[in-house]
Amino acid sequence: MIPSDPKKVTAICFANIDVPKMHTLEMARQQGAYQFLPTVLNTFSSEHIVSEMKISGLRGRGGAGFPTGLKWSFVPKNTGKPTYLLCNADEGEPGTFKDRDLMRFDPHLLIEGMIMAGFALGVKDAYIYIRGEFIHEAKRLNDAISEAYAANLLGDNILGSSYSMHLTVHRGAGAYICGEETALIESLEGRPGRPRFKPPFPAVEGFFRCPTVVNNVETLATVPAILEHGGEWHKAIGTPNNAGMKIFSVSGNVKKAGNYEVPLGTTMRSLIEDYAGGLQNGSVPKVIIPGGSSTPWLLAEHYDVPLTYDDLASAGSMLGSGAVIIIDETADLIALTRRLAHFYAHESCGQCTPCREGTGWLERILTRIESGQGKQEDIRTLEDAAKHMAGRTICALADGAAAPILSLLEHFPELVEQAIAEKTS
Numbered sequence: 001m002i003p004s005d006p007k008k009v010t011a012i013c014f015a016n017i018d019v020p021k022m023h024t025l026e027m028a029r030q031q032g033a034y035q036f037l038p039t040v041l042n043t044f045s046s047e048h049i050v051s052e053m054k055i056s057g058l059r060g061r062g063g064a065g066f067p068t069g070l071k072w073s074f075v076p077k078n079t080g081k082p083t084y085l086l087c088n089a090d091e092g093e094p095g096t097f098k099d100r101d102l103m104r105f106d107p108h109l110l111i112e113g114m115i116m117a118g119f120a121l122g123v124k125d126a127y128i129y130i131r132g133e134f135i136h137e138a139k140r141l142n143d144a145i146s147e148a149y150a151a152n153l154l155g156d157n158i159l160g161s162s163y164s165m166h167l168t169v170h171r172g173a174g175a176y177i178c179g180e181e182t183a184l185i186e187s188l189e190g191r192p193g194r195p196r197f198k199p200p201f202p203a204v205e206g207f208f209r210c211p212t213v214v215n216n217v218e219t220l221a222t223v224p225a226i227l228e229h230g231g232e233w234h235k236a237i238g239t240p241n242n243a244g245m246k247i248f249s250v251s252g253n254v255k256k257a258g259n260y261e262v263p264l265g266t267t268m269r270s271l272i273e274d275y276a277g278g279l280q281n282g283s284v285p286k287v288i289i290p291g292g293s294s295t296p297w298l299l300a301e302h303y304d305v306p307l308t309y310d311d312l313a314s315a316g317s318m319l320g321s322g323a324v325i326i327i328d329e330t331a332d333l334i335a336l337t338r339r340l341a342h343f344y345a346h347e348s349c350g351q352c353t354p355c356r357e358g359t360g361w362l363e364r365i366l367t368r369i370e371s372g373q374g375k376q377e378d379i380r381t382l383e384d385a386a387k388h389m390a391g392r393t394i395c396a397l398a399d400g401a402a403a404p405i406l407s408l409l410e411h412f413p414e415l416v417e418q419a420i421a422e423k424t425s
């Protein structure tokens with residue numbers, strides 16, 4: 001149970017994560033799952049729910065941080081078309097592994113959040129698009145969905161109400177780009193996962209060109225607590241404009257890598273030292289990648305930055321998906337950047353020339369520098385290629401691919417120059 005006083009809240013999505021057998025309906029119900037659902041279905045209006053979501057200040061936990069209530073309010077009514085709800089469970093951003101734990105250990109929390117969201121949006125058919133590699137999590141979800149159908153928590157006239165919703169799990173086939181919401185929609189429609197131009201945005205024209213809300217797993221799992229305790233309750237957690245708890249996936253050179261749910265506004269230092277056990281070598285980080293591999297690097301001087309969307313933007317980066325990667329001075333930053341470049345070159349869908357060609361160039365040049373064949377002019381070419389990718393493509397994958405290279409060149413130019421000078425001599 002979540003305390004009603006926001007100051008005492010220590011977890012929303014992970015409130016019951018350690019309860020044994022929490023993935024079963026029996027245990028989930030013992031912990032309070034679905035208890036508030038009849039109140040929502042029988043006494044709340046769609047307008048009231050969207051209004052509470054707006055008041056709550058919840059911002060999408062998938063990466064962009066777009067306000068959830070506002071997104072829901074964009075869905076047009078009375079279009080004569082169905083409205084769809086798609087849960088984005090693709091979780092392919094390197095460093096991010098929070099949604100996986102959520103689905104594995106507490107799948108009913110996500111299902112309950114989707115029923116409430118679906119009810120607010122007038123959705124009859126909802127889907128969970130799950131990363132193909134998450135075989136066990138897909139099974140957990142399907143088992144939980146079967147239990148929910150058997151208990152009339154899904155299907156026709158849920159719990160005797162007038163609301164009916166069907167929920168289907170769809171497994172992806174291993175492409176990172178299918179986490180981008182319009183590529184996810186294309187893939188779910190049965191086509192290769194290639195992002196669409198926006199606008200139109202999915203809320204207006206999404207799945208099969210019908211109004212569609214795409215939300216991240218963590219976003220949807222936060223809905224039950226907000227509706228039960230109220231938007232103001234949620235808004236009181238965190239800081240102004242950055243409300244609520246957030247799960248951070250911490251990895252890299254820390255003692256205790258893992259997922260930690262903390263109030264937004266907690267400092268990076270506190271997350272690393274109080275939760276993740278500090279650095280393995282006891283020092284401060286050399287590089288902090290704060291929001292997944294696509295986000296610009298921060299340095300030791302940013303160790304006390306509060307973990308909010310706004311503070312990380314002011315520091316020159318992004319909160320992104322909340323994947324904090326800590327790197328100490330033992331890491332080979334050129335090798336690290338080259339590995340990331342390989343990832344993005346492999347995952348580019350190839351539609352846009354700057355991304356398709358640029359990611360390949362970045363990988364080839366970094367490979368050359370790392371293997372001792374680099375030339376002085378490579379630095380300029382790397383910078384030019386990366387700068388010509390960011391902001392010039394259909395989706396943000398290209399910006400994400402450019403970010404580590406631009407960060408390396410901005411903060412550690414001497415490392416690249418040294419690698420070229422030493423290895424070619």
Ligand SMILES: Cc1cc2nc3c(=O)[nH]c(=O)nc-3n(C[C@H](O)[C@H](O)[C@H](O)COP(=O)(O)O)c2cc1C
Pocket residue numbers: 059060061062063064065066068088089090091092093176177178179180181182214215216217219220395396397
């Ligand atoms: C290349 C790329 C990959 C993405 N991968 C994911 C992902 O795996 N999971 C996710 O929730 N959002 C991902 N996103 C963000 C989605 O496009 C979208 O903003 C998000 O699902 C919206 O949900 P939210 O409002 O609840 O955050 C990705 C975006 C890009 C550009």
Ligand code: SF4
Pocket residue numbers: 177194195347348349350351352353355356393394395396397398
């Ligand atoms: S930026 Fe890259 S991944 Fe995104 S649509 Fe263009 S080619 Fe595809």
